[in-house]
Amino acid sequence: MTFPMPAHDTGLWQAAEYELEAALDGRPLVAAERFASSGRTTYAGPVPIAAARPALAIGCYEPWVPASPVEALTLEGRASLRGAAQRRSWMADLDRSSQTAVRRHERPVIAAWYATDRLRRWAGPRGTVAAIDAALRAEVENKASFGDILNHSGVPTGLHLTGARVDGPLPGLRELRRLVRSEKVVVQCGADSGGRGTVFVDTETDLARAAEMAGPYRVTAFVAGWSANTTVLSVPDRAGRPRVYVDRPSHKAVGVPEAGIVAGKSGGNTWCLPWPEDAAARLVDAAVRIATWAWDKHRLKGLFGLDALLTADGEVFLNEINCRNQGTTEVSAVNQQLRGLPPFLIAHLTTMLDHPVTWLPDSDDFNAVTVDLTAGPAPGPYYLKLRHRGEEPVRLGPHLGVPGVYRVHEGRLRWVRAGAHPADAGPGEVLLANLPAPGTVCEPDAELGTAEGITTAADAPFAGPHTLSQASRELLAAFDQHLIPADRQEGTAP
Structure with a gap:
């Protein structure tokens, strides 16, 4: 049994695919992301869009059937090795072979988080990188400038964290606390992702660690509550004005020790937990304001993300912009599918190739429904990150070597069926995605994949901002039963 998806308008989905095909204009799509299965919720879902399946995917981790692109280079x-070093170096390690593989395709279109000189070299003189330029992304994402962005966008001050920009050396801890009127301080800088560039400062030792980062800095008061992520799509209309679509905001678990996720790092997101209606409305309004500013200032279009904090008393504060695709992009696409719409990613690729997008609904109507859904009990997708929490290398046992749908039975995981989309998992089931390929040696802190599905608030994967639900704890305990000690020599050098 899989999760039932709502009826869809066949004509609408055909229009989305037609416009993506027209934007590609016969050019092969090449995906360059850490997960070689990226985009699978668009082309392997309940209503697949075939044009979104890459002709070639280049990444760190192997894909799987039915999430596979036509060809993969990983x-x-x-x-046959997974670890922190590999997830940071894969693009450089595959540089020469990737350039050769891409050049075998005539006029390639490379889809990535942002466009770099390396990707432009892969694409060659006749290719295209369909992503925001890395320099613009770094400028807009610079954490030290986020307060200025909120001001320039006209975001109401009630959504601003108490804070300040520091252009020189960080002052002492006492002065920082006075500056933001808080005992606990957050120091941020740069335009990195995955929690890098953020330090929570409680002690002089924390402050010394923060000072090791290159400024300028954004210093804010620490606010307790749920972290959240919101996907935003900006698409210009025929008159050259942005149409802004704001997805349902998530609840993001951050710093989850029982899942091997350290402070400041995300353990996953769920979109099944409700928000206060007023907080959701204020967040949507702020997202529209920021997207409008970004278009007017930088002609920035396509997907970006906003990170926020939701307090126990219903206050919402914005704390970061991610000017690119994100780790949430894959699973958050299910939110659009649950509304009977093609994923935002289809519109993103289409507009990044400078082709008009006509199939989207009225943006004001869409955003009004977003607020209603966010405040209600509607089901939503989720993903939980799976990390190797031990201190020695492991590999997966023979009964957990293939991504797909599983269920926990008598403390172990049992295969149910093949799958590549969160909707493939029904009640009591879970999609295990991006598992290591058979025989892969996984170092401590290696990414072992994600657990995904669609659920309601009663079965949310997180019990609090930093804790797992009982079902998630049982899932991790069952997953651990399938990890076998491995010798590092079993992994081969690239």
């Missing part, structure tokens, strides 16, 4: 396929 570091894992060559090295």
Whole structure:
């Protein structure tokens, strides 16, 4: 049994696919992301859009059937090794072979988080990188400038964290606390992702660690509550004005020790937990304001993300912009599908290739429904990150070597069926995605995949901002039963 998806308008989905095909204009789509299965919720879902399946995917981790692109080139396929080093170096390690593989395709279109000189070199003189330029992304994402962005966008001050920009050396802890009127201080800088560039400062030792980062800095008061992520899509209309679509905001678990997720790092997101209606409305309004500013100032279009904090008393504060695709992009696409719409990613690729997008609904109507859904009991997708929490290398046992749908039975995981989309998992089931390929040696802190599905608030994967639900704890305990000690020599060099 899988999760039932709502009826869809066949004509609408055909229009979305037609416009993506027209934007590609016969050019092959190449995906360059850490997960070689990226985009699978668009082309392997309940209503697949075939044009979104890459002709070639280049990444760190191997894909799986039915999430596979037509062809894949991965570091894992060559090295049989997973770890922090590999997830940081895969693009450089595959540089020469990627350039050769891409050049075998005539006029390639490379989809990525942002466009770099390396990707432009892969694409060659006749290719295209369909992503925001890395320099613009770094400028807009610079955490030290976020307060200025809120001011320039006209975001009401009630959504601003108490804070200040520091352009020189960080002052002492006492002065920082006075500056933001808080005992606990958050120091941020740069335009990195995955929690890098953020330090929570309680002690002089924390402050010394923060000072090791290159400024300028954004210093804010620490606010307790749920972290949240919101996906935003900005698409210009025929008159050249942005149409802004704001997705349902998530609840994001951050710093989850029982899942091996350290402070400041995300353990996953769920979109099944309700928000106070007023907080959701204020967040949506702020997202529209920021997207409008970004278009007017930088002609920025396509997907971006906003991170926020939701307090226990219903206050919402914005704390970061992610000017690119994100780790949430894959699973948050299910939110659009649950509304009977093609994923935002289809519109993103289409507009990044400078082709008009006509199939989207009225943005004001869409955003009004977003607020209603966010405040209600509607089901939503989720994902929980799976990390190797031990201190020695492991590999997966033979009964957990293939991504797909599983269920926990008598303390172990039992295969149910093949799958690549959160909707493939029904009640009591879970999609295990992006598992290591058979024989892959996984170092401590290696990414072992994600647990995904669609659920309601009663079965949310997180019990609090930093804790797992009982069902998630049972899932991790069952997952651990399938990890076998491995010798590092079993992994091969790239």
